[in-house]
Amino acid sequence: MTARRAPAAYWTGFAVVLVLLALAPLVLPEFWRRFVTEILIWGLLAMSSDILIGYTGMVSFGHSVFFGLGMYGAAAALLSVKPPNLWLALLYGLVAAAAVAAFVAYFATRLRDIYFAITTLVFSQIFYVIIFTWTEFTGGENGLTFAQPPLSIPGLWAGRFTPETLHWFVLAVVTISYLLLRRITQSPFGMVLQSIRENEPRTRAIGYAVERYKIVAVMLSGLFAGLAGILYAVQNKFAAPDFVFFLVSGEVVIFNVMGGMGTLVGPVAGAAFFLLLREGVSRYFTEYYLIPVGIIFTAMVIFMPQGLLGFAKRRLNE
């Protein structure tokens, strides 16, 4: 917070990465272009969960719910309103994710540590069962498919999504979200969250309403996870119950651990690392890629709890 020299280095790095990511779709072949866009979306989901895991010290095993509700919310907007509208999809998705996040937050934040993790997991299973069995409304096992909405920014741009514009749109949303999340973690509110992580009883003793802060943290986190879900829905033109399933939540936790909790950028790097690892390992292990990846993950938990970017934690938070 005090050093004035570091932020300059930080912002330079930030600009370089941003420019590289913006140029990526122009130089990369089709497969890798899509890959980078996906990394950004999963990275946003991972960042959203970092607010809880890294900054507040609560491990959420239920982020798939927020992500999935974002998807289904977007699907509802795109299927019910003609012509399909991107901004309406964003609105519906965010409202759906926020509603679920409020519900989960209210119950789950009454518990700490492991109990919180289990409760979020159980909630994600509840919503999975509901979405899976409520076939008339959610399409059940098959999910919902819909047309991609056009990209229309009033007064600026109107047209269909191309792979490039989709990538830039996702990049813009993820960058704005990152800056917002970074600002939030550095705000007095974010400081309270970090003090909850460090010492909850003391934070309470100082006079902060810890429960309220936790509820807001879970809701914020859910909101950004829902945003990631909306982006994924727009990219892939479907919403499926698989994405509400607990496995997605598990992957989000893996992203965080691999990349480095409490850095915001780390989880994005973790998502990239995981997806690349999966891509590489799948060549040899096909669908059993989780065997080596799981072993690497467990080893990282034991030997490298800071993750890939943990060494830069101080700098990234300056």
Next chain:
Amino acid sequence: MDPAQLAAGALAVAIPVDQILIQTVNGLVNGMILALVASGLTLIFGIMDVVNFAHGDLVMLGGFTGAVTIAATGNFWLALLVASLVIAVFGAALQATTLRPLLGRDPLTTILATFGMSLVLQKYAIWQWGPSARKIQEPLTGQFQLFYLEYPWYRILTAVLSAAIIGSFWLFLRYGKYGVWIRATTQDRIMASAMGIPVPWVHTGVFAIGAGMAAASGVLFGPLGGVTQNMGLDFTLRAFIVVVVGGMGNLGGSIFASIFISLLEAYASLIVSPAQAVIVSFVVLILTLLFRPTGLFVPTPK
């Protein structure tokens, strides 16, 4: 008539008593198997603050080991024994390699480590035994008349066996030398260590016992529901719910809670489909968390 109308009609004229009694028996049987899984989980939590995410996968591995042994020898009892022992040893090895280094770190890291284990075990099972379900042949094929149903004796046997395993384990905790070690370590790790109890080995031993009990329930459950690669998560979740409802680390509480929740699910399945009856246990969990966050079956918290 469509099922919704049927269900509504059944509710209106009240569900026949014999159906309720049959579901009571079902609930008790399922509850005892679940109690066998949950008691291992709660014990492991109580003694080392480890939430074992891979517990359900140990059930699954036990089921497969049992199925393989039966295929080789044709003897159910041998399979039960072999599966429990093999998985107990395997559990000890897992604990020694992945959990022991985490001792003294944030309990949350153990969730992550066991979660990683769970992923590996699940995929390993598919790799080793293929994606299709295995059925274990029950050792007892007789049936008896329960109202209008031919009720298999085997189901009763599983409940009795589970109760016997839990009961003998309880006696061991109460009177056995090593049982005293376990209880002492649960109460106060540092003091126990000062008294010369080899705490790290007690941890490994407890993990092995928990794993063995999980494996036994996997074999016992085999003839009822078959052994599948993804049964682990279901067992883990249900055991978690039971353990939280019963009060974390409380053996008696989780046994009561297993039976309580299984009974509720059995009754619920009279009205809704079994897939939806699962939600009942979720609701019980939420209500418990709201009103008695320390568990339903523990003395009023201070």
